[in-house]
Amino acid sequence: MDDPPTVHPGDETISSEKLDTGRQQNKEGNIPCEEKCGVESDYPPAQGGTEQKDRLAVKRTVNKRFACTECGYRAVKKSVLIKHTRKHTGEKSYKCDQCDYCAAQKVHLDRHMTKHTGEKPYICGQCGYSTAIRYRLLEHMRIHAGEKPYKCDQCNYTSATKYNLDQHMTKHTGVKTLMCGECGFRTANRSNLSRHMRTHTGEKPYKCDQCDYSTIHKSALNRHMAKHAGNKPYMCDDCGYRTANRSYLPDI
Template sequence: MKSHSGEKPFACDSCDYRAPNKYSLKYHMRVHTGEKRYACDYCDYRSDKRSNINDHTRVHTGERPYACDSCNFRAANLRRLQIHERIHTGERPYACDVCDYKARTAFCLRSHKKTHTDEKLYSCVSCNYKGRTRGDLNKHARRHTGEKMYACGSCDFKAGSSGHLKYHMATHTGEKPYVCHSCGFRSVTKTVLKMHIMRTHTGGAYACSECDFRAVTRSGLRDHTRTHTGEKPY
């Protein structure tokens, strides 16, 4: 009856949280203790939720039980499917407060906001690389380790990043969900579409401060700038 009455007689000793029953309080206490009792059978990942382990394990097994009604995409968990479906609906609920950018996920918005600063907090222990996000660093680190943790559910292919796996999956599904509104060009990934738009329709996004040259990528601009400075790094 306490869950219906709103009564919460069980108090946390570490914060102001109150729970309607002992189980909820015990579960909450893991926030303070850091306890992660559920372990992955394939790697060192641990979680405080069994459901998280089930979702994570599919990274290794390649199982994707959640199917999109609009295309051949399949997801390892319901949340991933819901995010994918925004490709079809166009929904971008997360807005940047600095520019007009809108994102499909809160994570993408956080990553985007770092493009407005030069802050790179995550350093590689094997080289001089610095990343804006921990995800960028983890992706980079796999270049050193050769780890390929993303498995294809249709063949033996394994990828070092979810993006590479997504690109590979298109060889099975033929899915190209990203469409250029200027010419109808279709792409497997947003990055490829963005590159297409800059190369074909708008010109490069990165402008040279010495001449009228514009580059599609930051690295392309850096290479071009050396024609002015005479720098020969290699």
Template sequence: KPTLEQHLAKHSGEKPYMCGECGYRTADRSTLSRHMRTHTGEKPYTCDQCDYSAAWRGNLAAHLAAKHTGEKPYMCGECGHRTTTKSDLSRHLRTHTGEKPYRCDQCDFAAALKVNMDRHLAAKHSGEKPYMCVECGYRATQKAHLSRHMRTHTGEKPYKCDQCDYSATQKSTLDRHQRKHTGEKP
């Protein structure tokens, strides 16, 4: 009977279980227990072959498939790229469709991946710049931007032209240089 009542709650829309941390509501207690792991950091599912642990059983299954069995059952019909999970394939397909389901509510920016939207929000709208250069105090929103900046101090030029001895600190600068060889005028 309790299982039937739990099932019927899904149809009624009733969600009596609520998270005290964020207000998330659900129809059953077990879903709320799983949700709470997003706040507690609890990761009860552990890999018996390495030190990986996960909050969700599905994440452990994906880890096992990706890291230990090598199985990649999901294949892109467009380019043949293979993935371990259906959700990874869905994300990959956006590279072909150009779909960008994550839209910024503060500007026109849109992203294909949630991680890129999160990065955009932190960089453009939060005002936070957590990465700081110890040499001059320059602050950056992303670690990659700080790494690029550090080359101004080290003099490192990792982007090398394959047609002459030119090298650059940034890929975009090398791309601009290479147009001299190709004659391309964008």
């Protein structure tokens, strides 16, 4: 009979340490324990980061089981998908009862209705500016803070709002995407198009509260109000003639 193998003092401890170390490395570093210490591991191989991300991506896709057949957009809820599909169909089921405006979503109609009611619940605590839309107040507050996160990549222009940056960029591109359907007038500014359309509709929303005067442009109303106030800030340096209308002094 063969003699049993000789066990030296400390060998059992070393063997146990190797086993524990190998298992720990297998758990943390995805190293097969049998390669590290010659003992089969009780732990399954650790999953790699890429595989885990792939599983999460699949899970998110599975959760968004409602898919748009037009563009592939996916949503968690069917109601969200229905709202999305209105962009493709052009359906605008929410209608204003005071004008011809209609919208695809109720939140847009609610925002529009504030134009009729004049309600502006969001108020700036520093200057009194008020608006019907919360995000516009947040943009306005950047003026006081001096924050201008939107930067032009072609010049040094910066802006507190993305809308103003988009308007500025048209100076570089020359693109005028907005066009009047009546006469072909084109502009890059939505507010300019709105003002222009009033020349066709005859709408004059700016009214004087002291007489029957009304106008298309707010600046024209301001000039008119100066007649009632007697305010004439523009003066001719040669003769002292004063006027409320700057255009009467073209050389200044």
